[in-house]
Amino acid sequence: MEFLGLNLFNTSTQSTVDSNTATATYLYNRDIVFQWSSDGYDNDLTTSSVTINFGSTVEVNRFAILGHNLKDFTIFYDGTTSNTFSLTTTAATTTSDFSANSDTSNYLRFDTVTLTSITIDMQSTHVADSEKGIGYVFAGELDYELTHLPAASGYKPVFDVKEIKHLIGDGGSRIHTIQEKFNAMIKLTNMTKAVRDSLKSVFDRKDPFNFVPFGTSTGWDEVLRECVWPGKFDLYTFADNSIDAGYKGSIKVEETPF
Amino acid sequence: MATVKSLSKANKTKVFRRAYVKRRLVSTGLFETDWQEISEDIKRWGTIKSEVDTFRASKFRLSTLMLKVANDDGRYNPETDDASLWFGYASRERSLVKIEAGYVDESLGADGIWVRNEFPTDTTAYVGVMSGEILLNDQNSVTLRVKPLTQVFREFPAQLLTGWTSTGITASDFIFMLRDMTDGSSNYLFRPFFGDTTSNWNVSTTTVTYSDLNTSSAKDIIDANCWQVIQKLAESENFVPYVSRSGVFNFGSKTSVTATTAWEFYGINTYNTEYGNTIKKIKNFGFKKTNYYSRVSVRYVDTDTETSYSIVEATMAVAGDNAVWNLGHRILNIENFWIPNTVTADALAQTIFDDASVIRNHLEFTTSFIPQIEILDRIEVSYDSADKSPQSRWDFNNWSPGSDELYWDDSRGDSLVMSSKAFKILSAKINLDKMECDYIVRELDN
Numbered sequence: 001m002e003f004l005g006l007n008l009f010n011t012s013t014q015s016t017v018d019s020n021t022a023t024a025t026y027l028y029n030r031d032i033v034f035q036w037s038s039d040g041y042d043n044d045l046t047t048s049s050v051t052i053n054f055g056s057t058v059e060v061n062r063f064a065i066l067g068h069n070l071k072d073f074t075i076f077y078d079g080t081t082s083n084t085f086s087l088t089t090t091a092a093t094t095t096s097d098f099s100a101n102s103d104t105s106n107y108l109r110f111d112t113v114t115l116t117s118i119t120i121d122m123q124s125t126h127v128a129d130s131e132k133g134i135g136y137v138f139a140g141e142l143d144y145e146l147t148h149l150p151a152a153s154g155y156k157p158v159f160d161v162k163e164i165k166h167l168i169g170d171g172g173s174r175i176h177t178i179q180e181k182f183n184a185m186i187k188l189t190n191m192t193k194a195v196r197d198s199l200k201s202v203f204d205r206k207d208p209f210n211f212v213p214f215g216t217s218t219g220w221d222e223v224l225r226e227c228v229w230p231g232k233f234d235l236y237t238f239a240d241n242s243i244d245a246g247y248k249g250s251i252k253v254e255e256t257p258f
Numbered sequence: 259m260a261t262v263k264s265l266s267k268a269n270k271t272k273v274f275r276r277a278y279v280k281r282r283l284v285s286t287g288l289f290e291t292d293w294q295e296i297s298e299d300i301k302r303w304g305t306i307k308s309e310v311d312t313f314r315a316s317k318f319r320l321s322t323l324m325l326k327v328a329n330d331d332g333r334y335n336p337e338t339d340d341a342s343l344w345f346g347y348a349s350r351e352r353s354l355v356k357i358e359a360g361y362v363d364e365s366l367g368a369d370g371i372w373v374r375n376e377f378p379t380d381t382t383a384y385v386g387v388m389s390g391e392i393l394l395n396d397q398n399s400v401t402l403r404v405k406p407l408t409q410v411f412r413e414f415p416a417q418l419l420t421g422w423t424s425t426g427i428t429a430s431d432f433i434f435m436l437r438d439m440t441d442g443s444s445n446y447l448f449r450p451f452f453g454d455t456t457s458n459w460n461v462s463t464t465t466v467t468y469s470d471l472n473t474s475s476a477k478d479i480i481d482a483n484c485w486q487v488i489q490k491l492a493e494s495e496n497f498v499p500y501v502s503r504s505g506v507f508n509f510g511s512k513t514s515v516t517a518t519t520a521w522e523f524y525g526i527n528t529y530n531t532e533y534g535n536t537i538k539k540i541k542n543f544g545f546k547k548t549n550y551y552s553r554v555s556v557r558y559v560d561t562d563t564e565t566s567y568s569i570v571e572a573t574m575a576v577a578g579d580n581a582v583w584n585l586g587h588r589i590l591n592i593e594n595f596w597i598p599n600t601v602t603a604d605a606l607a608q609t610i611f612d613d614a615s616v617i618r619n620h621l622e623f624t625t626s627f628i629p630q631i632e633i634l635d636r637i638e639v640s641y642d643s644a645d646k647s648p649q650s651r652w653d654f655n656n657w658s659p660g661s662d663e664l665y666w667d668d669s670r671g672d673s674l675v676m677s678s679k680a681f682k683i684l685s686a687k688i689n690l691d692k693m694e695c696d697y698i699v700r701e702l703d704n
Binding site: 032033034035037067068069104125126127130131133135164166167168169170172173174175176177178257258 | 268269270271272273274275298364368369370371372374525526527535536537538539540626627641692693694
């Protein structure tokens with residue numbers, strides 16, 4: 001379970017696309033339905049590129065693309081195609097160079113790289129000769145990785161839908177959906193002081209954080225949500241009568257507005 | 259292919275609400291080009307309401323939209339605060355506010371590309387102007403009070419207008435005078451609030467010349483603001499002044515309802531595959547006596563003599579079908595000294611009488627979200643409340659099927675039955691928090 005910093009890609013001036021510039025802001029819109037798609041690149045032999053220029057040197061060790069249809073694509077930094085990221089977790093590839101990807105979202109972990117730009121070169125698509133599409137791009141840095149995982153019963157992820165229910169005159173219901181938000185409750189026990197203190201620093205953040213419970217480069221559950229931790233911090237509670245048993249308590253994460 | 263109709267009747271659909279502001283530049287005083295979205299700050303959306311003639315003929319209320327916004331970052335602080343969204347811009351007061359609302363249809367194509375369409379085509383639900391105190395509190399929330407655009411007419415004394423002619427002007431001339439009013443340096447005073455284009459002024463041309471409207475020092479001008487003058491002229495012409503949902507100022511006849519039905523509403527025990535069943539509740543239906551007048555008296559001369567009045571009235575006769583006898587006289591008194599002559603006063607009295615003396619039913623009902631209804635739109639309503647037997651259950655049976663003998667009466671009753679009954683919209687309210695609509699409508703001839 002990872003707590004990441006804010007998305008470093010967050011303004012329109014950072015992106016360069018070779019088509020559909022009007023929807024380039026969708027690349028960092030967290031609602032993946034707002035998807036950037038290419039125009040005139042519906043050919044697997046034609047490469048379309050998206051470049052994110054951060055404007056200054058930044059450190060990145062997590063990169064994610066969600067809601068895409070890319071089969072053969074390469075992610076590299078500082079404008080050099082050979083500058084792919086060396087992935088530190090098991091993946092279909094060992095670097096950020098995919099040739100036969102079938103997932104619609106990928107979460108890439110790698111050692112920290114200091115860079116100024118990241119480029120996505122898109123060659124082919126899942127359905128051959130389609131326009132290239134990307135729902136959301138995240139580039140950032142790990143803040144804290146919670147290696148002390150909760151029991152299955154202690155992790156309650158919920159996709160909470162804000163909806164309005166209309167009771168029509170004949171007794172029937174009509175639902176108007178506004179938006180779906182991710183919430184989770186994580187109960188932990190027997191934590192060390194170091195884990196507790198690290199979580200306290202996450203709790204104390206003034207900015208939101210990005211929560212990724214199980215980020216994988218293939219078969220990802222696509223949960224990467226900007227969240228806040230509301231309410232109390234109760235992880236100072238002792239887990240048992242012995243101080244060696246460590247601490248227990250709960251983490252609450254609630255997604256922020258788009 | 260989704261449409262507003264198909265999404266309105268669908269039983270699970272996605273809706274959207276967006277709020278924007280437009281600030282004024284310090285350098286020019288004019289509005290910035292782009293709208294600034296503030297949707298993510300909205301804690302409570304409030305209610306958009308527009309109405310004409312709902313509580314009294316020729317009286318118009320300007321409802322306030324109350325937007326409650328989160329102010330954790332100080333974005334709604336005074337423009338002198340560098341955290342404020344208005345920092346570097348002119349006052350927060352009289353900033354434009356736009357609300358967009360509608361349905362959204364989202365589908366993922368086989369090619370992995372999302373298709374997203376919003377409905378209706380013009381998603382603007384309201385354009386208004388911030389007016390009133392913007393007060394901070396310890397809850398980190400701020401309530402923005404938003405008035406209809408006609409508020410800007412309230413905030414300008416009629417005496418300061420220029421362009422009068424010595425022989426007087428017509429009502430439409432007065433509206434055009436407002437439209438073309440400048441600060442003396444070719445900067446328009448009202449147009450910027452209405453999209454900075456003359457096409458957002460939908461004015462029906464009138465012919466009656468009001469001789470009292472001939473100079474800025476005319477006695478009826480000196481102590482009036484522009485909105486008061488507009489209301490008085492609307493009364494004289496039997497017109498309505500209102501702003502459409504997209505921010506177009508309308509000054510036209512209240513009786514000119516388009517023949518095209520803008521929407522059909524269906525309720526209990528009625529069914530329509532095109533519009534679906536959208537009526538949640540019928541609050542009340544029936545003849546609204548307070549909007550019925552059997553005698554219209556227009557006083558158009560300042561001196562109080564018999565010839566100062568133009569009166570049109572129904573005759574009372576002791577008869578079961580005589581409305582005045584049945585209801586008693588109800589008198590509408592109008593006092594308007596701008597009306598230039600007897601002919602005009604007679605015509606006005608007759609027009610109002612023709613409209614107000616007919617016994618018309620009013621209907622007040624609540625529906626799920628319908629995004630594109632305008633004031634004075636023609637609608638149709640179908641509703642059939644549950645059958646009710648007025649007699650005992652014993653009476654249900656036909657004891658001798660196929661025979662005339664022993665055929666028991668199976669009469670039924672309904673408290674409320676309407677089949678494609680035509681109405682015009684007098685009041686339309688959208689509750690943006692509940693995404694439901696309330697309408698007050700007046701019966702039309704089908």
